Amino acid sequence: MTESAADGLVALQDPAYRQAVVDLLGVIAYGELSAFERLAEDARLAPTLDDKLAIASMAAAEFSHLAPLQERIVALGGDLPGAMAPFQRAIDDFHVHTSPADWFEGLIKAYVGDGLAADFYREIAAYLDPDTRDLIVASMEDAGHADFVVDRVRAGIADDPRLGGRLALWGRRLMGEALSQAQRVAAERDALSALLAGGVDRPGMDLAGIGRMFTRLTERHAERMSLLGLDS
Amino acid sequence: MTESAADGLVALQDPAYRQAVVDLLGVIAYGELSAFERLAEDARLAPTLDDKLAIASMAAAEFSHLAPLQERIVALGGDLPGAMAPFQRAIDDFHVHTSPADWFEGLIKAYVGDGLAADFYREIAAYLDPDTRDLIVASMEDAGHADFVVDRVRAGIADDPRLGGRLALWGRRLMGEALSQAQRVAAERDALSALLAGGVDRPGMDLAGIGRMFTRLTERHAERMSLLGLDS
Numbered sequence: 104m105t106e107s108a109a110d111g112l113v114a115l116q117d118p119a120y121r122q123a124v125v126d127l128l129g130v131i132a133y134g135e136l137s138a139f140e141r142l143a144e145d146a147r148l149a150p151t152l153d154d155k156l157a158i159a160s161m162a163a164a165e166f167s168h169l170a171p172l173q174e175r176i177v178a179l180g181g182d183l184p185g186a187m188a189p190f191q192r193a194i195d196d197f198h199v200h201t202s203p204a205d206w207f208e209g210l211i212k213a214y215v216g217d218g219l220a221a222d223f224y225r226e227i228a229a230y231l232d233p234d235t236r237d238l239i240v241a242s243m244e245d246a247g248h249a250d251f252v253v254d255r256v257r258a259g260i261a262d263d264p265r266l267g268g269r270l271a272l273w274g275r276r277l278m279g280e281a282l283s284q285a286q287r288v289a290a291e292r293d294a295l296s297a298l299l300a301g302g303v304d305r306p307g308m309d310l311a312g313i314g315r316m317f318t319r320l321t322e323r324h325a326e327r328m329s330l331l332g333l334d335s
Numbered sequence: 336m337t338e339s340a341a342d343g344l345v346a347l348q349d350p351a352y353r354q355a356v357v358d359l360l361g362v363i364a365y366g367e368l369s370a371f372e373r374l375a376e377d378a379r380l381a382p383t384l385d386d387k388l389a390i391a392s393m394a395a396a397e398f399s400h401l402a403p404l405q406e407r408i409v410a411l412g413g414d415l416p417g418a419m420a421p422f423q424r425a426i427d428d429f430h431v432h433t434s435p436a437d438w439f440e441g442l443i444k445a446y447v448g449d450g451l452a453a454d455f456y457r458e459i460a461a462y463l464d465p466d467t468r469d470l471i472v473a474s475m476e477d478a479g480h481a482d483f484v485v486d487r488v489r490a491g492i493a494d495d496p497r498l499g500g501r502l503a504l505w506g507r508r509l510m511g512e513a514l515s516q517a518q519r520v521a522a523e524r525d526a527l528s529a530l531l532a533g534g535v536d537r538p539g540m541d542l543a544g545i546g547r548m549f550t551r552l553t554e555r556h557a558e559r560m561s562l563l564g565l566d567s
Contacts, residue, residue: 136387136388136391139375139391139394139395140375140376140378140379140391143371143372143375143376143394144372144375144376146372147372151416152415152416152419152420152423153416155368156368156401156415156416159368159371159372159398160398162371162375162398163371163395163398163399166391166392166394166395167395169388183384183388184383184384184385184388187384188384191384
């Protein structure tokens, strides 16, 4: 057994750690289920059948991540609906506040929102036992969003340069809403906050570390916006 | 080579037959893509997270049928968006005319509508070459709709007996709209109608046969309604 696998087993014997992991997998799972629903809805706005198929296929890919998350949650003594329930409100609110007005806003939300979530969960995963970490990293795999969205958005802005200004504002709004809901979740779920703070046998993140994490998240968000040809 | 496989090869050498099969796979594919979108939308109406997961999982199952249909369409010289396009209008109109007002109407539409489509395509598949027939039968596999929907609808009617009357009307309306759009497709797509009429080397269906097919479709629709506890 490697040293990190042994660390994982020690951590998993701690009920508070197990609860925190179930929480984390629950919020990730509900995020994917919601992303599935929203992408399927965006598919209806698609201007062509090719676009519709591309978006529907991303939606199906998000859904396919649920089964392994459910398996792990059950192995840790939880159940999928129970693990998702505490996060339904915050994630639903995020979607209500960021309902795309058109096809392009939907594309950017899929790319920028999922990218931000993936960066955030990967940051947290680095503090977890190896099995949970690998599962989270696999769940965050890009479902082909990036290339497709960048291509479509750049073409849209080339057709209508005014689109760029509106979509840049939209990107900032998505970032703001995501941070605001993430803070709400962190404030309400002590187990999740404790994960970041670490434990006797696990290194945690101090305030300076959290600050550096947000800097990295913001930088990567800016990189994505720049790939789209948008100011962040 | 079996006799039916040889028949299949002969039929596939006929360009009109190939076009008719591409048409048929195209309408099935667009039907599944639409079912995916509507089920994902219904998932948002689900009263519990368990229900939401069940419906989302049916939606993902519908989407998973697209890849084998696409493969076959391409093998016959077509492409998926091109094969779906002629049927987009009729199927979209069906959905606009049968937009569910609540969770129960959505459940019944998923079960009754998909059941009717599956019965109809299986009837047509019986006249086709074996490979196409097997592909269509596999595409029509019940994605777990039946048991889940029957259970939820019967429980709903037990809670509120007035629901039964409204949902029985809804079932008749779904049947009527489906027949009306199917007639429109048959009238517009000669290749599809010719499929049913048969060819030199393939048996077809005469008017009496078409009448008997509609009798069977109606009987099976009545059985599904009866399983739901509804008058048809």
